[in-house]
Amino acid sequence: xxxxxxxxxxxxxxxxxxxxxxxxxxxxxxxxxxxxxxxxxxxxxxxxxxxxxxxxxxxxxxxxxxxxxxxxxxxxxxxxxxxxxxxxxxxxxxxxxxxxxxxxxxxxxxxxxxxxxxxxxxxxxxxxxxxxxxxxxxxxxxxxxxxxxxxxxxxxxxxxxxxxxxxxxxxxxxxxxxxxxxxxxxxxxxxxxxxxxxxxxxxxxxxxxxxxxxxxxxxxxxxxxxxxxxxxxxxxxxxxxxxxxxxxxxxxxxxxxxxxxxxxxxxxxxxxxxxxxxxxxx
Numbered sequence: 001x002x003x004x005x006x007x008x009x010x011x012x013x014x015x016x017x018x019x020x021x022x023x024x025x026x027x028x029x030x031x032x033x034x035x036x037x038x039x040x041x042x043x044x045x046x047x048x049x050x051x052x053x054x055x056x057x058x059x060x061x062x063x064x065x066x067x068x069x070x071x072x073x074x075x076x077x078x079x080x081x082x083x084x085x086x087x088x089x090x091x092x093x094x095x096x097x098x099x100x101x102x103x104x105x106x107x108x109x110x111x112x113x114x115x116x117x118x119x120x121x122x123x124x125x126x127x128x129x130x131x132x133x134x135x136x137x138x139x140x141x142x143x144x145x146x147x148x149x150x151x152x153x154x155x156x157x158x159x160x161x162x163x164x165x166x167x168x169x170x171x172x173x174x175x176x177x178x179x180x181x182x183x184x185x186x187x188x189x190x191x192x193x194x195x196x197x198x199x200x201x202x203x204x205x206x207x208x209x210x211x212x213x214x215x216x217x218x219x220x221x222x223x224x225x226x227x228x229x230x231x232x233x234x235x236x237x238x239x240x241x242x243x244x245x246x247x248x249x250x251x252x253x254x255x256x257x258x259x260x261x262x263x264x265x266x267x268x269x270x271x272x273x274x275x276x277x278x279x280x281x282x
Contacts, residue, residue, distance in 0.1 A: 011265045011272060016279040018248045018263055019101050022220030027093055028236050029107045029114070030226025032251055036087035036270040038080065039111055040164055054169075057201035060193065061135065067191070070169075072180040074194070075150045076159045077170030081129055082144070086117035089224060092273035094118040099280070104214040108226060108233045110196045123211050125203055125232060127196035136190025146183075146192065153181040203232050215239055220246040225269045228256040237261075 019025065031039070059066045086094075094117040096102045104121045105114050112128045132146045133139070159176035185192050197203050215221065221240040228234040237257035240247050248263035249255055250272055258264055265272060 011267050012275040012279050014263060015248065015250065015265055015272060015276045018220070018246070019096070019222070019276065019280060022246055023101050024217070024219040025096070025102045025222050026215050026218040026220075026236075027096075027102050027105045027222045027224060028226060028233060029089075029093070029105065029109060029224045030228070030233060030251075031109060032225025032227075033089050033093075033107075033269050034084070034087070034109050034111055034113055034225070036089065036268075037084045037111070037113060039084055039109075054199050057198035060198060061191065068180055068182050069177045071150065071182045072159065072177045073169045073172055075147065075154070075180070076161055076172055076176075077164055078143075078147055080164050080170070081111060082147075084111055084113065086113045088270035088274040090114055090117035090119070092270075092277045093224070095277055096280075097121065101280075102222075103218060104211075106211045106214075106236065108230075110194075121214075123207055123214075125197075125207055125211065127194070129194050129196055131195035132192050133195040134185035134188060134190045135193055137185060137188040139185055139187040140195060141186070143194065149183050149186075153183050154179075157181075197232075199230075208235075211236065212239065215245075216243070218245065220248065223247065223249040223251065223255070223257070223261075224273065225251055226255065227251065227253065 055066060055070050060070060090113045093102060093105060093114065097119055104123065105119050106123045106125055107114055108125050110126050110129045112130050114122045130143050132141050132143050157180060159172040161170045161172055163171040184190055215236055221237065223237065226233050228237055234256050237247055237260050241260040246262045247260055248265065249257065249261045250265045250267060250269055252266060252268065
């Protein structure tokens with residue numbers, strides 16, 4: 001009996017077969033994994049920027065006005081990220097880990113939603129917004145506590161939000177920013193920054209080494225919701241390809257690693273992963 005043509009096999013069946021055949025998966029996720037949770041993604045389906053490019057690390061460190069603008073926007077938009085809940089994609093990935101299909105999740109997202117969904121072995125490649133860090137003394141603290149300090153320093157401040165952007169930022173007018181007061185580190189008075197990797201800032205080497213170690217021990221790579229247009233994520237697809245590992249990509253649009261993929265599935269991440277999980281359980 002001949003096998004059905006690949007065009008006649010549903011994407012759910014294709015992904016379920018991929019997971020069954022390569023049950024020691026490492027999963028790499030990007031912004032597309034969190035859009036169903038109400039967090040905007042950076043790029044459109046063609047890989048182009050949907051918003052103005054995020055602040056660069058050097059700008060944040062060296063320009064007090066731009067740093068003030070960042071914190072004002074972040075303060076205004078924090079409720080969006082802090083109230084976000086895991087969606088079906090996060091829950092499906094956590095369940096795949098519990099079932100023994102997934103050994104590790106490497107995420108480019110900073111929303112902490114994989115951990116909130118129950119994934120145990122998560123490498124937050126770019127950090128998490130729920131923490132802050134002093135650039136001078138390296139003291140870390142809760143972002144929730146820092147949000148309260150921002151509120152205390154700006155009791156009468158308010159802004160007109162025109163849009164929300166990735167990573168919890170809100171778009172507000174320049175006039176709203178000028179009066180915003182940004183408190184320094186409680187320990188030394190230094191510059192406080194979210195404990196995340198900004199554009200132009202290197203990913204901590206220990207995280208990269210740990211992720212590479214898991215990838216070397218894996219049977220395949222599953223990419224979910226990442227265009228991989230930035231090297232921090234693309235490197236893992238390239239490494240998997242060089243090692244001869246199968247690569248399945250679930251993404252609504254174009255990715256930088258499409259030519260490396262053995263399976264490319266153009267679909268909504270939450271819907272496809274939920275359907276695939278049901279198929280695997282059947």
